[in-house]
Amino acid sequence: MTSPASTLSADEMGIRPRDLDQLCVDTIRMLAVDMVNAANSGHPGMPMGTADMAYVLWTRFLRHDPAAPSWRDRDRFVLSAGHGSALLYALLHLSGYDLSLDELRAFRKLGSRTPGHPERGITPGVEVTTGPLGQGFANGIGIALGQRMLAERFGTPELPVTTHRTFAIVSDGDLQEGVAAEAASLAGHLGLGNVVYLYDANSITIDGATDLSFTEDVGARFAAYGWQVLECDGHDRDALAAAIEGALADTGRPSLVVCRTIIGKGSPNRGGKSSSHGAALGAEETALTKDVYGWPHESTFLVPSEVYARFDERAVEGAAAHAAWDTDIARLATERPEVHAAWESHWTTELPSTEDLLAQLVDGWEPAKAASRKHSGAVLQKVAELVPNLVGGSADLAGSNCSTIKGSDFLGDGEGLSFSGSNIHFGVREHAMGSIVNGLAAHGAFIPFCATFLAFFDYMRPPVRLASLSHHGSIFVYTHDSIGCGEDGPTHQPIEHLWGLRMTPGVTMHRPADGLETAAAWADAITRRDGPTALILTRQGLPALPRAADFDNADLLRGGYVVVDAAGDADVILIATGSEVSVALDARDGLAALGIAARVVSMPSVELFDRQDDAWTTSVLPEGPARVVIEAGRPDGWYRFVGRDGLVIGLTDFGVSAPSPAAFEHFGITGPQVTDRVAEFLAAN
């Protein structure tokens, strides 16, 4: 696809003459001003300040094919400063992506493809969802990591298969965020020379000058991380090009190009000031700005035909590069068909159905008492055999999380920095870990997972949320899932986190009660490629649940099912998850001794249960019996199941530092205690 032809030249539009590059840059600026004015909302300052940087990058360096936004070896561009979305939309439109001028006119309107911040999946050419600062920075590191891992798996010096680079524009705000610091440190450690980030150093934040709060030596900091640091005038296009050349020349280190810019450049009263950051210029200042740029007052959304032509040239170059790459891949298919097949399978991830994968995972399964994290570690080995593009790791808790793929290297193992393994040491960097995993998902060749303690989900909420919003199939493994983690105490004991995950839109959570449920959780996670899955696992050992000989393992994927039914009509249904299912089973026995018939329902995934048809849900939870939920966490969300008068045995306050059994007893979550609570509850109702 080429850009839409414009019938009018700049001259015919009444635009003051200038050289073509300048005309292109100023067109980007004016489109951004027009978009924000049309929405009467948005951020004109950043696009006006970074138009030179973006133009140089997109027309001289970025290897992309606007007609094929999902070309596997395209260079990736990440707008980490997502509030500058108008810049990105202008670039996408001019470059010939399927984003019309009318979409630019509908900026920030309901249903448009030009939302306030870039959203992956909404707009062709948007690689990752950005806006929450620092996320794009870290996503880009994940994308670059994906390229490196892929290159080492499939490339040779003669036929490298993938050579794409990851570029980003990052802001002061991005660089102040801890998540970017974590990702930068890891990128330096891994020597990701395929990363080139342009830092929009405009000396302005929302509250005023950056030196109100940000006076560190950014360049020195990044050098300390192991980055190459370059600096240039962000409005000198040749200097920018030279700096980017220098960045690309260093293939052993990521590069940060500090570009000194003027925010809102060209706006006479707001240029260089925070007032240009987050509000439309408005009629008066726009008129003055148009005077500065020699742009006609009366028209908006002007794109001279020369500008389209310039971007079309670049698109032609991109298409040619794409075609050449296609030829390379065809050569791979001919010369090394097995490698090509493996390469293809990385990208297409043709997976069995969830049921079939589960069947493979539990083939020869022997029920055993073990912590669900241990079951997970065992299942992980089988998954990794079946799914070679599964990669992941832990935030320095690999042993505790049981998250290592055995027989595969860690990144960085051996002499030099090898990227052939499937295991990643993320370091104590939960936030960057989540964001890097999202970047790996965005890259497209891998199924990424990561792991830490559930309590530290709090350190990485933003990437879990963005995984869902972006439809990434990221897999988040969280162990030590309750007071059952014991002696480490309340700082390490999750309470509000179970419902915290369930309430995050689009996240599918599993809290398995034994090994079989753990296998089902993994089967579901692996085959869900359009949204994130969270696996919630115990530190402490769990018994294997008793199941009938004719139990259908497919029922494990229904989110909730009857584990052991009542003898006769149930007086009460005990609904439990994870480690509390065996507590419920104990209570069922205790209640039976009191003449109370209890059905025990395991509900490892509320989300999956909610997706079942009424026939299933009412068969599991029929009307009539009282309902009690047992879960060692906040009860709040469970009242949807038990009603105002139902009983939820959980925790409303923080945990305690004590051995796991003592902690459970302290909070009344043992078989005998639950028996008593339920019996009292039934007697009172």
Added chain:
Amino acid sequence: MTSPASTLSADEMGIRPRDLDQLCVDTIRMLAVDMVNAANSGHPGMPMGTADMAYVLWTRFLRHDPAAPSWRDRDRFVLSAGHGSALLYALLHLSGYDLSLDELRAFRKLGSRTPGHPERGITPGVEVTTGPLGQGFANGIGIALGQRMLAERFGTPELPVTTHRTFAIVSDGDLQEGVAAEAASLAGHLGLGNVVYLYDANSITIDGATDLSFTEDVGARFAAYGWQVLECDGHDRDALAAAIEGALADTGRPSLVVCRTIIGKGSPNRGGKSSSHGAALGAEETALTKDVYGWPHESTFLVPSEVYARFDERAVEGAAAHAAWDTDIARLATERPEVHAAWESHWTTELPSTEDLLAQLVDGWEPAKAASRKHSGAVLQKVAELVPNLVGGSADLAGSNCSTIKGSDFLGDGEGLSFSGSNIHFGVREHAMGSIVNGLAAHGAFIPFCATFLAFFDYMRPPVRLASLSHHGSIFVYTHDSIGCGEDGPTHQPIEHLWGLRMTPGVTMHRPADGLETAAAWADAITRRDGPTALILTRQGLPALPRAADFDNADLLRGGYVVVDAAGDADVILIATGSEVSVALDARDGLAALGIAARVVSMPSVELFDRQDDAWTTSVLPEGPARVVIEAGRPDGWYRFVGRDGLVIGLTDFGVSAPSPAAFEHFGITGPQVTDRVAEFLAAN
């Protein structure tokens, strides 16, 4: 209080002879080994590796009075690497804090004062709750900031009033966390020369050698932040002392002392290895370690009398320093009684009752239509007049959050770095902001608040949780509280955050519906000094609620109350919060036109409502009428109020980028749409 006398000397205990300092250090090590062995859980490696650092710091530098753990001008010690709690408990015991050897024996047991990670409020001498890595680092910056602000408010060169320093031991893990990076950058910016952090550079993380994932030049990074960086052998006590002297000598910059240590020092098979980090040494390795240290095998928890005597000496010095400081304060009381009174009021924070404060805040109040963030900004000015030790600020959204105390400076304003103002520019550092605010709360002289968008609560969940666990009266202001933030789109629109806050144990949340409710929220937040309060505010304008002339403003503090009752017996109760209360009022009118009588209940604080007596709650929510909740967020927690068959009009998915009214209409949260939904619901039930 002095330490308990031990009747036996080292020699009598059968401990191999050595010099006194070495004996003290080794006693600390062995106590830690014994504690972890007794618990069969914990972290021996860190205490063994840092005992030299801690001993030098505590006996040569730390100015504290174990008999008076809350001495206002004590030096603060933060164990950021909270997993090394056994080190801290050993130090506290030896120094003479009220922590017996029996408590050390009960390490990590239910009900002990020696929980797995240090918890403020449980153990005398524990300044802040640590364990989640990076938090202590940032807390310490808040404590140091409090000292600086206090010194500038009340000190003179002749009578500085406060001169305490903040020391910490920080780990590799702390320094990998983004929150520490953010806090370090701000500390460097503010030139906090009263900060001395000892970095336990032991080259080991849980997964193995730190160079698996952490090869940055930490010293160069901190220098880039504006810190003084010193380095020494962490087992050479004189070198340590010299380095700390050097750190203290630079009063214009925070200092990081990189101490090269051996984790698990002295353990023959685990020393210098990650295997010493997180598990008890066990019988065999303990025996070997005791051989290395010349410690008797058969006994545990040995403290030779010389060791107590050495720490007693330091306690005497501390008591003398405390007494001298008391004299200074007495002089202040005599010479500058008004300053002394203001100083005292900072520490004691004698506040009016919540009702009285509210009455003062709304004195002369004129109902007006405005965004609740604007109301909050107006109330803030009154609060700041009444409560001079209120300090706070925003993460670079001061204007949007309406969080500036007018007429007061920002820190750093004017020539040089002034700390006289009440406003803090935190920069785009939400996580550190929350942790620094907790540090200010821990310091004790200020009532701290901070502000950002509610969506970015996700960037700072750990400090909100720790504020609650630590009983800090931190105030968290969150604006742009729903899809009402409009065009910025789903990345900026909170959905799961309302219940996310409500589910965090101990957090009291307010989502006010108009100006009066906003004033009540502030009155409650200011007077709650034993736990955090979150204020949830709109971007968009809200009408003032209609209220009867005899409305009692004290009812605003009951969490939920009837705004407008049904005409006659209610068919339905509409419960709403914040911006949705006016939607409910519109729906009440719409329903009335359909012959349906609706009561409207505003429930700004579920937590306060839950604390009311039954008489109040049943008067607001009587049995009988159907119940409907309207809130522009996740519905999950509301079923406790409406039951399984109740209706919750909220959002289960992410928001949209669109102007606020269009977003509300898109999700069916307007008066007419709610009217229809409720009418249909009532017809069907």
